[in-house]
Structure formats: C-alpha cells, structure tokens
Amino acid sequence: MNTMKIDNIRVLLIDDHQIYLDGLEMMLNQALPGISVSKSDNVNDAESKILENEDFDLILLDLKLNDQDGFDLCAMESFKNKPIAILSATECPKDILKAKNLGILGFLSKGASNSTLIKNIELLLEGECIFPVLGLKSKLTPRQYDVLQLLAEGYPNKLICKKLTLTEATVKTHLRTLFSLLNVNTRTQCVNVARLQHLI
Numbered sequence: 001m002n003t004m005k006i007d008n009i010r011v012l013l014i015d016d017h018q019i020y021l022d023g024l025e026m027m028l029n030q031a032l033p034g035i036s037v038s039k040s041d042n043v044n045d046a047e048s049k050i051l052e053n054e055d056f057d058l059i060l061l062d063l064k065l066n067d068q069d070g071f072d073l074c075a076m077e078s079f080k081n082k083p084i085a086i087l088s089a090t091e092c093p094k095d096i097l098k099a100k101n102l103g104i105l106g107f108l109s110k111g112a113s114n115s116t117l118i119k120n121i122e123l124l125l126e127g128e129c130i131f132p133v134l135g136l137k138s139k140l141t142p143r144q145y146d147v148l149q150l151l152a153e154g155y156p157n158k159l160i161c162k163k164l165t166l167t168e169a170t171v172k173t174h175l176r177t178l179f180s181l182l183n184v185n186t187r188t189q190c191v192n193v194a195r196l197q198h199l200i
Helices: 018-031 043-052 070-075 093-101 114-125 135-139 142-152 157-164 168-182 187-196
Strands: 009-014 035-040 058-062 084-088 106-109
Touching (some): 009 043, 018 114, 058 070, 058 114, 070 093, 168 187
Parallel strands (some): 009 058
C-alpha cells in the first residue's frame, strides 16, 4: 500500500464496533504517517470530543450506531458544518442521496478494500467529495425510493398515498417512472427487478 505523509491532520472515528475502530485506527496510522486519530464508540463521547477539539479535519461516522442513527447526529448542533463522511456496511441509494442532500463530504463502504478505503480518505482530506457511482440508482429521487419500498412491502396505491401524504395521481406518476426506468409492466416485475438491481 502506498503511504502518504500527513502532518497535523486530525481524524475522529465514530463507530460502535470496537474491533472495527481499532482496526481502522491501525490502518490509518500505518498508511498515513503523522495522522492523529481519535475514537468514539458512542454519541456522547463523540460529542464531547468534538466540543473539546473543534478542529478535526475529518469525521468518519458509522451510519448505524447502537444508540442513534448517523444522520440524526449530523443534525445535532455540535456536528453541524463539520467535515463528515459516512461509513456504511451497505450502499443504499436512499442513504447516499440523503448524505448528499445534507452536505456530507462522502459515503464510504466498509466492504471496500483497505487500499480503496485509504485512497478515499486521502481524497477526502484533500478536499474531494467521495460517493459511490450508482448508475440506475442515481436516477431515482428519494420520493421514488419511498414509493418503491412501500410497493415492495405490498402496499396498494391508496395506502402509499396515505403513508407518504401524496395524491393518487402523484403515486401513479412515480410508478410509471419506476416501470419505465426498470423496463417492466407490472408491480410484481417492478419489485423483482428492483431487488435484482439492489435498489431495495
């Protein structure tokens, strides 16, 4: 693995799995000599560290923490306007789009190779934004994902309308768009193809 000399760079890792935290810390220290790594395995400790040291260059935040959703943390006052990138075990299109809309710097896969993860972290530290290339997934809006998810759960149009506070005409428009993008003609085909494409 190539190494990159980084001095005076401060990174905060937030993850509720101690083994992953320790492994990522070790990998960063080996690959990026001179980096300063802090770790937190819960929200309160992370918030305390941010309040004590407001000059973190990058915060790598696990999307699914035991006690709170990672996106909820981003809305907290102490986390606002901080250089945050999400760490996630999955690449759910809806989560990726939400991260972009919240102004988060990147969305990194925990399943990536060590070299890819380090390279992406280097790019984040250099000011780049890093998000997975979604292809078809990127063509769907967050609301279309909501409709697709409810469709997969077996909801009829009227209940989708009620659940999402949409008119039936709007739901039908979303469904026509989904059918067109997935090249299908029925609700069952739509759900099956969406699952094959890892959209849901």
